[in-house]
Amino acid sequence: MxxxxxxxxxxxxxxxxxxxxxxxxxxxxxxxxxxxxxxxxxxxxxxxxxxxxxRGFKVTSAKAGSSRPLDQEETSKKIRALWLFLHELGGVNNASEAALGAYVKRMTGVEALQWINHRQAQTLIESLKKWAMRFLPAAVTKLQQEIDAVGCTEEVKIEIARLLSLTSRGAFDPMQAAWEFMTDHLNHSKEKS
Structure with a gap:
């Protein structure tokens, strides 16, 4: 991938x-x-x-003239993935690395993901998950309605019901798993039609 x-x-x-x-x-x-x-x-x-x-895309870094590479630590990758997920959910307007850097600085006082410590990384991850939970339940409900409208197999219905039963406590991870499963199902349905 x-x-x-x-x-x-x-x-x-x-x-x-x-x-x-x-x-x-x-x-x-x-x-x-x-x-x-x-x-x-x-x-x-x-x-x-x-x-x-x-087509004209110009690659730019977080700061003009900066050649700082993206941090490749697992926690930084997770933070970046959550940021992009929030963008996909409509919670973040600007998915750029510069916007993420501004968020990191506002939350931690540190200039870049490369320089945050483990505690700061965990704080960022949890705050991004909480932020996503403001949008995720509605997104999951909308996906469920779309699947109901196009129809699905009994097997898919059972898996959706199982995933949704795990979301009743309002935790991020099961809610994201339900979102991913339903998004993948809808994408495959569109590809077949």
């Missing part, structure tokens, strides 16, 4: 090139044969990025 850094660049390119969702998904389908960037392999992600660069 593509790295979080590749996915972040693709989402930044989408915003920089002012691509609407339909155009973006059509481009992913044409270049890589997928409808969601999360389904990209590394070679396909690189092909998509090359295409976006040919």
């Amino acid at each position: 593509a790295s979080n850094a590749h996915l972040a660049q693709i989402h930044i390119a989408k915003k920089q090139l002012a691509m609407d969702d339909d155009t973006y998904r059509a481009m992913l389908k044409e270049i890589a044969g997928v409808e969601s960037a999360k389904n990209l392999s590394v070679p396909k992600a690189l092909a998509v990025l090359a295409h976006l660069k040919r």
